[in-house]
Amino acid sequence: MGDPEMTLACLPIGHRAQVVKVGAEGLTRNRLLDLGLVPSTVVEAVRKSPAGDPVAYKIRGAIIALRSEESRLVTVRPLA
Amino acid sequence: MKGLAVDARGVFAKLNPAHSDGVIALAGNPNTGKSTVFNGLTGLNQHTGNWPGKTVVLAKGNYRYKSKLITLVDLPGTYSLLANSADEQVARDFICFGKPDATVVVVDATCLERNLNLALQVMEMTPKVILCVNLIDEAKRKKIEIDCPKLAELLGVPVVPTAAREKVGLDKLKEAIHQMVFAHQQTRPRPVRYNQEIEAAVAKIQPELEPYLRGKIDARWVALRLLDGDTTIITEIKKYLRVENVEKAPREQGELKVVKCYK
Ligand SMILES: Nc1nc2c(ncn2[C@@H]2O[C@H](COP(=O)(O)OP(=O)(O)O)[C@@H](O)[C@H]2O)c(=O)[nH]1
Ligand SMILES: [Mg+2]
Numbered sequence: 001m002g003d004p005e006m007t008l009a010c011l012p013i014g015h016r017a018q019v020v021k022v023g024a025e026g027l028t029r030n031r032l033l034d035l036g037l038v039p040s041t042v043v044e045a046v047r048k049s050p051a052g053d054p055v056a057y058k059i060r061g062a063i064i065a066l067r068s069e070e071s072r073l074v075t076v077r078p079l080a
Numbered sequence: 081m082k083g084l085a086v087d088a089r090g091v092f093a094k095l096n097p098a099h100s101d102g103v104i105a106l107a108g109n110p111n112t113g114k115s116t117v118f119n120g121l122t123g124l125n126q127h128t129g130n131w132p133g134k135t136v137v138l139a140k141g142n143y144r145y146k147s148k149l150i151t152l153v154d155l156p157g158t159y160s161l162l163a164n165s166a167d168e169q170v171a172r173d174f175i176c177f178g179k180p181d182a183t184v185v186v187v188d189a190t191c192l193e194r195n196l197n198l199a200l201q202v203m204e205m206t207p208k209v210i211l212c213v214n215l216i217d218e219a220k221r222k223k224i225e226i227d228c229p230k231l232a233e234l235l236g237v238p239v240v241p242t243a244a245r246e247k248v249g250l251d252k253l254k255e256a257i258h259q260m261v262f263a264h265q266q267t268r269p270r271p272v273r274y275n276q277e278i279e280a281a282v283a284k285i286q287p288e289l290e291p292y293l294r295g296k297i298d299a300r301w302v303a304l305r306l307l308d309g310d311t312t313i314i315t316e317i318k319k320y321l322r323v324e325n326v327e328k329a330p331r332e333q334g335e336l337k338v339v340k341c342y343k
Contacts (some may be wrong), residue, residue, distance in 0.1 A: 013302025026309075030162050030308075031160075031164050034159045035161035059194070060191060060193050061188075061193065061194050
């Protein structure tokens with residue numbers, strides 16, 4: 001069975017996933033990489049803002065809010 | 081007056097009092113306690129000012145240690161120095177072109193891994209780096225133990241643990257700064273090695289940049305920025321270092337393209 005990949009934007013709250021790829025370009029790409037979203041990093045979706053967007057993620061020891069237009073660009077593999 | 085002299089336009093001179101014996105940049109991720117370290121060292125001797133042409137506020141302060149007057153510049157808190165924002169560009173330009181006598185990178189002991197990204201970026205720009213591992217009290221509470229001597233050995237730069245809010249370790253930090261600036265203590269920052277393709281491209285571009293940069297800023301670092309596709313660095317080099325024609329240096333345009341696609 002192949003690994004089911006999804007975008008980070010689809011990761012349910014309370015779930016963890018491993019980064020496979022950052023699909024963005026230019027400044028957005030740099031920003032996402034600098035936040036620690038490099039391949040194999042484990043990310044946890046912590047909570048949603050009242051409006052549902054942005055979502056807070058735990059990335060390498062810090063809580064960071066990402067808008068869906070950013071989290072959509074990150075491909076992840078959910079962890080059990 | 082040491083440092084800051086490279087600036088042709090007086091941008092950095094404003095940040096540096098004429099009588100200062102040394103200028104130290106303070107860099108770090110947001111919320112690492114950078115301002116607490118800054119306040120702990122300088123007390124009330126501080127001013128803030130706008131970076132010319134940008135809405136970025138910089139704080140500058142002084143302290144005296146062993147009869148030397150040190151000027152500290154609190155740079156904006158950033159995760160990176162790749163000039164993704166005005167804050168990042170100001171921090172980068174100060175470290176790169178302001179030629180501080182040393183740069184202290186304040187990192188959060190409770191999430192060291194995330195903070196080392198910035199530390200490694202600074203170490204690519206200059207060897208004169210001191211790592212200040214702050215919030216060491218918070219780390220202890222979370223049962224995180226940091227082996228500072230080992231970290232210093234692995235990074236090749238001095239490492240000072242602090243709990244800045246309680247003023248713990250700040251004397252050691254002042255001494256480390258003093259050693260670096262006045263005893264010319266040598267560091268050996270361990271360079272980040274990239275994959276073969278990138279290193280091959282750097283090996284071609286770096287020697288072509290060297291005659292233009294003439295040791296004023298690190299040619300390997302500039303080569304890496306060009307491979308990133310960051311063209312702002314060329315503008316800044318011309319502006320601050322009065323280097324002409326630097327954009328002609330990387331004749332290996334093909335190489336630049338290869339690496340860009342690879343990303
Ligand atoms: N426990 C602890 N808290 C600290 C320490 N240094 C700073 N803080 C606190 O961390 C927060 C952020 O500090 P600040 O200096 O504003 O961080 P900056 O964003 O890096 O300038 C403040 O509430 C400080 O009081 C420390 O060494 N230990
Ligand atoms: Mg601050």
